[in-house]
Amino acid sequence: MNFSLEGRTYVVMGVANKRSIAWGIARSLHEAGARLIFTYANERFEKPVRDLVSTLEGQDALFYECDVTNDEAVDATFQQIxxxxxxxxxxxxxxxxxxxEDLKGEFVDxxxxxxxxxxxxxxxxxxxxxxxxxxxxxxxxxxxxxxxxGGERVVQNYNVMGVAKASLDASMKYLANDLGKNNIRVNGISAGPIRTLSAKGVGDFNTVLKQIEEKAPLRRTVTQEEVGDTAYYLMSDLSRGVTGEIIHVDSGFNILG
Ligand code: NDP
Ligand code: KAL
Incomplete structure (x- = not known):
């Protein structure tokens, strides 16, 4: 069995900066020998993403703008790829x-x-x-x-994003069912809280981190690298029998009642 990703090409969507989870995934896939393709929402993110990727030795990456709210842009990007x-x-x-505004107060609003x-x-x-x-x-x-x-159960302040993640989780499963016949697997990684640009400035993030350090089985938060290595597992043939699954990379926090 070959667990290297050499000779394989992966698209990584969502690198904003060096703290991004997508960047942790990119580094793990790069270490495993993969060729990488990066997409960003807007052309003003091209330079920062290119600068980051230039630190990956020997990586012959490609870069595309892709705002995922625009169907034509999504189709054109993948056609170009x-x-x-x-x-x-x-x-x-x-x-x-x-x-x-929707990430604080009550979901009912x-x-x-x-x-x-x-x-x-x-x-x-x-x-x-x-x-x-x-x-x-x-x-x-x-x-x-x-x-x-927050898509599986109520987490304070996550609100509208919790409902979006519930949708995402269900979409992932339906997609896994559709694409299985094409030998394409679709899975999710449920990460514990990690300090990224998105997490910045949203309600009580520090309290959430502290709660993980105090209560999660591993008594610590997780890193982008740990999520990246799980993504490597899911991209590699090690996980060849796994689809429609959500793997929690969260120090075990989700098992607590
Ligand atoms: P980042 O802020 O680093 O990444 C979020 C990304 O979303 C950005 O790169 C942003 O692109 C992209 N994005 C937003 N709108 C669009 C759009 N219209 N089209 C294309 N891209 C868009 O945060 P994270 O790394 O934390 O987030 C990555 C994923 O991880 C998210 O799905 C998040 O929900 C999930 N997650 C995060 C956790 C955490 O604690 N940080 C925990 C569990 C899950 P751009 O910068 O180009 O605008
Ligand atoms: C319970 C938690 C505490 C935080 C509550 C809500 C977090 C929501 C995540 C969501 C993706 C954040 C945003 O959309 C932020 C956005 O409104 C403002 N930020 C931006 O526009 C920046 C510049 C860009 C780069 O961000 C994006 N997203 O494009 C949840 C914590 C414990 C875990 C987290 C952070 C989960 C998660 O899904 O990210």
Whole structure:
């Protein structure tokens, strides 16, 4: 069995900066020998992403702008990727967004627009990118998305994002069922709280981190590297029998009552 990712190409969506979970995944896949393709929401993120990727020795990466709210942009991006590299072997979807106003107070106050915005960017985008990536995954492959415990149970302040993650989790399972016949696996990683740009400035993040350090079985928070290595497992043939699954990389916090 070959667990190297040499000769394989993976699309990584959602690197904002060096703290991004997507960047942890990119580093793990790079270490395993993969060729990487990066997408970012807007051209102003191109330079920072290119600068980061230039630190990966020997990485011959490609870069594309792709706002996942735009179907034409998603389709055009994957068509271009197909023209440029031919086959891809997987995709890491590390994208979420909700209006800050909807990430505090009571969920009952969520507006229709706020609800739909978070569903659009954080959940439907997985369906759109999977559909666009499928024709390029001619040798089978693995799609990984990032989720959070707040989609399984109520977590204070997560609110509208919790409902979006519940949608994302269910979408992941339906996609796994559809694409299994093409030997494409679809799975989620449920990460414990990690300090990233998204997490910055959202309600009581420090309290959540402290709670993990005090209560989680491992008594510590997790790192981008630990999530990255689980993504490597899910991209590699080590996980060849696993699809439609959510793996918690959260120091065991989810098992607590
Ligand atoms: P980051 O802020 O680093 O990444 C979020 C990414 O979402 C950014 O790169 C951003 O792109 C992208 N994004 C937002 N809107 C769009 C859009 N319309 N089109 C394309 N991309 C978009 O945060 P994280 O690394 O924390 O988040 C990555 C994933 O991990 C998310 O799904 C998040 O919910 C999940 N997660 C995070 C946890 C944590 O504690 N940090 C815990 C569990 C799950 P850009 O910068 O180009 O705008
Ligand atoms: C219970 C937790 C505490 C925090 C509550 C809500 C977190 C929601 C995550 C969501 C993705 C954050 C945003 O959408 C932030 C956005 O409104 C403002 N930020 C930005 O626009 C920045 C610049 C860009 C890069 O961000 C995005 N997303 O594009 C949840 C914690 C414990 C775990 C977390 C943080 C989970 C998660 O899903 O990220």
């Amino acid at each position: 197909g023209n440029d590299v031919g086959t891809i072997h997987g995709l890491a979807h590390c994208i979420a967004f909700a209006d800050k 969520t507006s229709r627009d706020g609800y739909l915005l978070s569903q659009n960017i954080s959940a439907y985008s997985l369906v759109a990118v999977t559909r666009a990536a499928k024709p390029l995954m001619t040798e089978g492959g693995s799609i990984v998305t990032m989720t959070y415990l």
